[in-house]
Amino acid sequence: MIVVTGSTGNIGRPLVEALTSAGESVTAVSRDPIGLPARARHFAGDLADPSGLEPAFKGADRMFLMVPDPALPVDEIVATARTAGVGRIVLLSSQRAQSRNDPFLTGMERTVTGAVPEWTVLRPGGFASNALLWAESIRSTRTVTAPFGDVALPPIDPADIAAVAAAALLGNDHLGRYYTLNGPRAVTPREQTAAIADALGEPVAFIEQTRAQAFEELSQVWPPAVVDKTLDALGTPTPEERTPAADTETALGRAPLSFTDWAARNVDAFR
Secondary structure, three states: OEEEEOOOOOOHHHHHHHHHHOOOOEEEEEOOOOOOOOOOEEEEOOOOOHHHHHHHHOOOOEEEEEOOOOOOOHHHHHHHHHHHOOOEEEEEOOOHHHHOOOHHHHHHHHHHHHHOOEEEEEEEOOEHHHHHHHHHHHHHHOEEEEEOOOOOEOOEOHHHHHHHHHHHHHOOOOOOEEEEEOOOOOEOHHHHHHHHHHHHOOOOEEEEEOHHHHHHHHOOOOOHHHHHHHHHHHHOOOHHHHOOOOHHHHHHOOOOOOHHHHHHHOHHHHO
16 A cells, blocks of 8 residues: 555645556545545645554555645654665755755655665656746736746646655665656746746736745745745756756656647646
């Protein structure tokens, strides 16, 4: 059995679908079962309470671990899973673990790789789905408001992250690997806005924010510490963060999906 945390998110949902379609028994951990395949078992768990996750891990041998908040007790979550018999963990980390030596991310990676005999660490850059933060303004006023309008980065489609995670959970070819995952080319927020406009068939205006304005807005969605680090990566990316990684195609066995692909597939969110 496979436990998937963050199971109703942009990565977790397609991952659960892929695993159940492959005939695996899946326990999907989330607070709400909305959008989960009927074949998956839902467990209403909270990562802030690792002891409460014990029933979710019962009978599981593999896990996809996504820890969205640095305040969560990663050591205890992993220890609870390991005690229950989980021997393989596919960890969602971030490219910042390598490009910025982020202490939370590197610590989380050490915890996982030191705890289980079988592991794979996924280090994606920015997600294409972060553009969903613009959905309400695009729907209501056909505008996008965002910082760093001309800074180009290669966003990764969450469906590709899910595909790599599924492969690492189902087979043995990815064990002991760190994968940096990016999209096929760097695009700016202005270019992303244009791609969404093309998918809609209607013009969408881009309005550039200051960093302070972006921090205030994003802090309503993500923890402030996460927002600060995200804005650092968006505004002053390293050369490594600007460049698509060869790992993505290696891990997928195909070229990664582009932001244009993602926008076309998710256009209904912006209508």
